[in-house]
Amino acid sequence: MQLDMSAEELKSALNRLRRAQGQLAGVIKMLEDGRDCEDVVTQLSAVSKALDRAGFSIIATGLQQCLTSEDPEIRDSVQMRARLEKLFLSLA
Template sequence: MKVQEEAVSAVLKRLRRAQGQLTGVIAMIEDGRDCADVVTQLAAVSRALDRAGFKIVASGMRECLAGERDESPSMTEEELEKLFLSLA
């Protein structure tokens, strides 16, 4: 599955942001911060990772659909669905 270049840039930006947030969560735990604060930040990391994954899958779906017009698709509909659902 190919991913559009602009999508790669957006995904990397999201992943770097999530990496920074995760570093912050680790520091919060090491510092003994309040559980609610840690969980809130951990949820933000999780959402950032989910959004990165959805962006990759969405871009790949567009590429696969475009590929169907030009040639045989690189992934079947079932493979795309399984990939998408793996993020749920």
């Protein structure tokens, strides 16, 4: 199944990923500079949450498309359900 995101959904997901990319660059810099462990872990946690949110947003869009699909083979497919479940669990 191809993911068809609206311009707004795509922009939101890309913004989240770019934010996470910037935060990750910050973590790398903090490690290189020998920053405090607590600060590094806090920033690393923020990166992880940003990536999770982007991932859940993308998966939710795919799920919505499956549920509203006109094609009953896509909408009612046990295989599609298993694929989406696997994607959700990969982020859990």
